[in-house]
Amino acid sequence: MTKMSRYMSSVSVIVPTWNRADMIKKAVQSAINQTYPPLEILVCDDGSIDNTEKIINSLNDPRVIWVKGSHSGSPAITRNRGILKCKGEWIAFLDSDDEWLPKKLQKQIELAYKLGCKAICSNAYRLLPERGIVGTLLTWNKEIIMLDDLLNCNQVICSSVMIHRSLFEKTNGFPEDTKVIEDYALWLRIAIMSDFAFVNEPLVIYRDDAVNSIRSKVISDELLQRKYIFNDFLNWAKNYRSINKSYHHFIQKVRREYWKTIFNLWIRKIRNFLSMNINN
Numbered sequence: 001m002t003k004m005s006r007y008m009s010s011v012s013v014i015v016p017t018w019n020r021a022d023m024i025k026k027a028v029q030s031a032i033n034q035t036y037p038p039l040e041i042l043v044c045d046d047g048s049i050d051n052t053e054k055i056i057n058s059l060n061d062p063r064v065i066w067v068k069g070s071h072s073g074s075p076a077i078t079r080n081r082g083i084l085k086c087k088g089e090w091i092a093f094l095d096s097d098d099e100w101l102p103k104k105l106q107k108q109i110e111l112a113y114k115l116g117c118k119a120i121c122s123n124a125y126r127l128l129p130e131r132g133i134v135g136t137l138l139t140w141n142k143e144i145i146m147l148d149d150l151l152n153c154n155q156v157i158c159s160s161v162m163i164h165r166s167l168f169e170k171t172n173g174f175p176e177d178t179k180v181i182e183d184y185a186l187w188l189r190i191a192i193m194s195d196f197a198f199v200n201e202p203l204v205i206y207r208d209d210a211v212n213s214i215r216s217k218v219i220s221d222e223l224l225q226r227k228y229i230f231n232d233f234l235n236w237a238k239n240y241r242s243i244n245k246s247y248h249h250f251i252q253k254v255r256r257e258y259w260k261t262i263f264n265l266w267i268r269k270i271r272n273f274l275s276m277n278i279n280n
Contacts, residue, residue, distance in 0.1 A: 011038040011105060011162065012088030016078035017096035018046040018071070023207075025055050030099040032061055036106040038092070040065055044082040047071025076174035076182035083173050092162040097207040098124075100159075104203040108162055115143060117197040118164035119190050121156045124204035136202050145196040147250055150187055151257050156196060158183040160204045167193055172236065179228045188233045192250040223265050230258035 013031045017024055024043070031041045043056050044067040056066050069081055075095075083091060090109070094100060108120040124137045140155045149155055161183075171189040174182040187196070237251045 010087070010089040011036075011092055011109075012082075012086035012090070013038045013041040013092045013094055014079055014082035014086065015041060015043045015094050015096050016046065016075045016082070017043060017048065017052060018073075018078075019048045019050045019052065020096040021048075021050040021052045021055055023097045024052050025059070026099055027094055027096045028056065028059060028064060030101075031094055032059070032063070033102055034100065034105045035103050036109065038063065038105065039088045040086065042067050042082040042086055043096075044078045045069055046073070046075075046078045074176060074178060074182075076176045079182075080173040080176070083168055089165050090162050091165055091168065093158050095159045095207075097209065098159040099205040101203050101205070104160075105162070107199050107201075107203060108160075108197070111143070111197045111199055112162075115195075115197045117144075118167055118194040120162045120197045120199070121145070122160040122199035122203040123201055124157050124160055124206040125202045127205050127207050129207070129209050133205070137206055137208075140198060141200055143198055143200065145191075145198050147188070147191040147253065150184075150191050151253065154181075154184045154187065155198075156183070156187045157204060157206060159206060160199075161187075163190060164194075170240070172240070175232050175236070177228070177232060180232045181225060181229060185229050185232045188229065188254065189236060192247045223261060223268065226261045227258070227265065230254055230261060234258060 015024075015027060015031070020027075028041055028043065031038060041061075041064045043064065045052065047070045053066055053068075056064060067082055067085060069078060072078065079093065092105065104122070108122060112118070112120045123140070125133045126135055126137045127133050137157060138155060145155050167190055170193060171186060173186070175185045176182070190196070233254050234251070237254075
């Protein structure tokens with residue numbers, strides 16, 4: 001057995017779900033059908049009341065594991081439950097309304113070994129429910145995504161991500177504060193420890209259906225989002241005592257972006273105040 005095949009045989013896939021009986025089978029089958037099969041696929045339920053569990057059991061694959069949970073409304077809590085239970089050396093994430101292309105894991109692990117990264121992601125096809133596939137999500141065309149890139153914009157699609165288990169021992173998983181975009185916040189924590197290798201081709205079919213997604217409940221104001229995400233990172237860095245001193249310059253970069261965001265929020269507030277007074 002080669003070194004690469006040993007790593008590939010220890011990939012855990014985490015699929016958070018809630019009442020997705022109409023889509024869950026396609027998602028899980030896309031993980032089952034990988035050219036480099038995963039060790040296990042943990043379907044982490046958030047208190048579904050439809051027949052999602054029955055559909056999962058009907059797949060009759062010992063690698064597919066139903067992880068029951070009460071309803072929280074938080075994908076972070078659901079994913080973290082899976083992280084605690086999984087056994088793989090690599091952990092991959094797949095939302096229950098998305099699908100993987102068959103060579104997704106194979107191509108990502110090959111690039112991770114080539115570049116020496118412990119985090120990997122890729123581009124994705126964008127699927128609109130009313131129109132079908134309309135292109136790709138990202139215009140990013142480099143093999144690496146660094147912290148500086150993520151501070152400008154989140155270029156990491158959650159259903160494309162695979163991360164080495166050792167990094168989760170340092171990041172404490174996804175932040176569970178409901179004001180924070182949990183995946184973006186985690187990628188910032190990861191990015192101070194490893195760049196993201198980026199496969200510059202779509203390896204995921206991403207269902208862009210914000211109305212029926214948990215994203216519809218997330219704060220849409222971009223400046224406020226950045227404020228909460230950067231503040232979450234700084235609180236994590238402050239409370240996590242084992243962070244190596246070599247990471248401190250990364251933390252300073254996030255701190256600068258946080259205060260820049262606070263400044264921009266104040267400028268906007270002043271402009272809105274002045275505009276209201278002029279109009280009155």
